[in-house]
Amino acid sequence: MFSFSLRPRRNKSAETAKERLQILLAHERADGESPDYLPMLQKEILEVVQRHLSVSQDHVEVKIDREKDISALEINIEIPGPSSLKVKAGA
Amino acid sequence: MAKIIVVTSGKGGVGKTTSSAAIGAGLALRGYKTVVIDFDVGLRNLDMIMGCERRVVFDFINVIQGDAKLKQALIKDKRLENLFVLPTSQTRDKDALTIEGVEQVLNELKEEFDYIVCDSPAGIERGAHLAMYFADEAIVVTNPEVSSVRDSDRVLGLLQSKTRHAEEGVEVKTHLLLTRYDKERVARGEMLNVEDVLEILAIPLIGIIPESQTVLKASNIGMPVVLDDKSAAGKAYEDAVARLDGEERDMRYEGEEKPGFFQRLLGKTG
Ligand SMILES: Nc1ncnc2c1ncn2[C@@H]1O[C@H](COP(=O)(O)OP(=O)(O)OP(=O)(O)O)[C@@H](O)[C@H]1O
Ligand SMILES: [Mg+2]
Numbered sequence: 569m570f571s572f573s574l575r576p577r578r579n580k581s582a583e584t585a586k587e588r589l590q591i592l593l594a595h596e597r598a599d600g601e602s603p604d605y606l607p608m609l610q611k612e613i614l615e616v617v618q619r620h621l622s623v624s625q626d627h628v629e630v631k632i633d634r635e636k637d638i639s640a641l642e643i644n645i646e647i648p649g650p651s652s653l654k655v656k657a658g659a
Numbered sequence: 660m661a662k663i664i665v666v667t668s669g670k671g672g673v674g675k676t677t678s679s680a681a682i683g684a685g686l687a688l689r690g691y692k693t694v695v696i697d698f699d700v701g702l703r704n705l706d707m708i709m710g711c712e713r714r715v716v717f718d719f720i721n722v723i724q725g726d727a728k729l730k731q732a733l734i735k736d737k738r739l740e741n742l743f744v745l746p747t748s749q750t751r752d753k754d755a756l757t758i759e760g761v762e763q764v765l766n767e768l769k770e771e772f773d774y775i776v777c778d779s780p781a782g783i784e785r786g787a788h789l790a791m792y793f794a795d796e797a798i799v800v801t802n803p804e805v806s807s808v809r810d811s812d813r814v815l816g817l818l819q820s821k822t823r824h825a826e827e828g829v830e831v832k833t834h835l836l837l838t839r840y841d842k843e844r845v846a847r848g849e850m851l852n853v854e855d856v857l858e859i860l861a862i863p864l865i866g867i868i869p870e871s872q873t874v875l876k877a878s879n880i881g882m883p884v885v886l887d888d889k890s891a892a893g894k895a896y897e898d899a900v901a902r903l904d905g906e907e908r909d910m911r912y913e914g915e916e917k918p919g920f921f922q923r924l925l926g927k928t929g
Contacts, residue, residue, distance in 0.1 A: 585879035592712050596749065604750065606716055607726035625728055634713040 595634050606630065613643060621647055661769035664776050664903075665794035666836075667818075669810030671781030673802045674838040677874055677884065678896070679778035680708045682798065684883035685900030687742035691773035694733065696764075697747035698790035699780035700756055706746045709736065710881025720748040723760030729767050738886065743772075753786045761789050783817060792822050796832040798865065798903075802839045803851040808859055811835075815862065834865035836899060841870040866899025867910065868892055 599605075610630055617623055627646040632639060666679040676699075683695035696719065697705035706712040711734045717727035722745075729745075736742035745764075748755065768775050779790035791797060797818050801811040818831045825831065837856060844850045857864055871892035877884035885896040898908050 581876040581879035584881075588707070588712065588879075588881060592707070595713075604721070604726075607721055610727070626730070628731070630716045630731060632714060632716050 591634060591636050594636075595639070606632075610643075613645075617645055623647060661772050662774050662796060663765060663769075663794050664774060664796045664798060665779055665791045666776060666798045666800060667779040667787060667791055667814055668781065668800040668807070669783060669787075669814040670802075670807045673800050673807050674868070674874075675781070675800050676704050676708050676778050677878065678798065678800050678836060678838060678868070679705060679776050680883040681885040681893075681896040682900055682903070683709075683744075683774070683776045684736075684739060684742055685885040685896055686774045686776070686904070687736070687739040688885070688897075689900065689904060690741065691904075692741045692743075692771065693774040693776060694743040694745055694768055694772050695776045695778060696745040696768075697778050698756070698786050699778065700747050700751055700753040700786055701749065702780070703747050703749040705778050706734075706744060707881060708878050709744050709883060711736065711744055711746075712881070715746045718746045718748045719764065720751050720755045722764055723755070723757065729764060738882075753780075753784070756786065756789050758789060758792065762793060765793050783813065787814075788817075788821060791818060791831075794818075794822060794831055795824065796834065796903075798834050798836050799860075799862070800836050800838055801856060801860070803837060803841075803845065803853075803856055805851075808851065808856055811860060815860065833862045834903065835860055835862050836866050836868065837864065838868040839870045840867050864910065865902050866895055868895045868899070 610625075610628060614623070614625060614628060623645055627648070629644040629646070631642040631644075664682075666675050666682065668675050679695050683693050686693040695705060695709070697703060698719075699705070700720065703718075706715055714734055717732040719732065721727040722729050722732045732745060734744045734746065736744065765775060777790045777794065780786040799811050799814060801807050815833060818833060819825050822831055835857070837853060840853075841850060845852045853864070853867060869891050871890065873887055873890035873892050874884050877887060884890065884892050885900070887893040888897060898911070901908050
């Protein structure tokens with residue numbers, strides 16, 4: 569059994585709270601009322617990839633890590649093994 | 660067989676989200692694969708309390724509407740192997756939740772998880788109804804004050820009439836979780852005591868969570884309070900989870916631990 573303790577942090581937790589909120593809210597405000605660009609982005613990327621490879625939404629992993637100055641968006645597309653891989657004509 | 664547990668209350672701000680996070684993490688600590696779902700559409704908060712707010716990609720509504728796969732929307736906790744969060748949408752309104760959509764997502768989750776914890780929004784409207792509808796068990800979060808107890812009673816009525824189990828003539832198992840319990844104010848007669856609340860609501864008590872500074876600190880840093888196993892609130896949640904899991908434990912209602920003289924000198928208190 570392991571244990572986490574809040575004690576050694578003394579009263580600094582409010583600073584952490586402020587920082588977390590600033591980062592999150594900056595992103596939410598920038599996104600405005602239409603932050604649903606990610607489903608759209610995924611759909612469009614998938615369409616492009618599908619022109620060349622047979623992959624489905626199940627093979628896509630999208631990760632995001634929002635930071636203060638820069639965010640990392642990571643899109644992993646798992647390509648099925650050679651047996652099931654059907655490269656489309658001309659590709 | 661997966662168990663669906665709703666954390667509900669009627670009244671707002673009594674500690675549902677805090678409790679959902681703590682209970683979810685507590686179950687994961689006990690080795691159960693657990694997912695906590697935020698049903699509070701438009702007011703996403705569970706992600707903050709669980710510390711994964713910066714990693715939200717897709718949400719519950721995206722999954723219901725077919726814009727994302729369930730697997731893509733689940734966020735894995737960074738501390739606990741067995742813990743996952745399904746965040747809600749911050750921008751849609753609660754009409755985006757449909758009963759069919761919720762059922763489909765829950766059915767899919769049941770295949771993979773041992774426990775599905777549903778963090779209900781306040782009130783008794785659509786969101787709260789959907790959060791409780793498919794539940795096998797309910798944790799009714801109550802503060803020791805009149806309006807909270809009254810709302811809990813109302814919710815208990817709904818649990819036994821407006822849920823799928825109720826419609827099929829099966830009783831939903833209910834547990835009372837008394838939170839923000841301030842022993843000193845109870846002693847001064849300013850707040851209802853445990854016995855009063857139990858006498859009125861007449862359901863089994865699963866735990867008493869003291870009013871505690873640690874809860875605020877845990878939310879500040881985005882860590883379920885049960886992970887602080889030194890704190891009274893953390894221990895109280897750990898006990899409650901053990902009881903939920905069928906273990907017998909004596910009910911201890913510790914207040915917030917008051918720092919000893921030496922600890923204060925050493926500045927080790929938070
Ligand atoms: N045991 C406790 N001691 C001290 N503060 C607490 C305790 N439990 C919850 N709180 C505080 O009460 C507030 C409301 O908690 P929480 O968000 O969990 O309630 P909720 O029932 O989910 O609210 P809502 O109805 O808005 O969804 C928060 O500020 C939280 O930190
Ligand atoms: Mg809440």
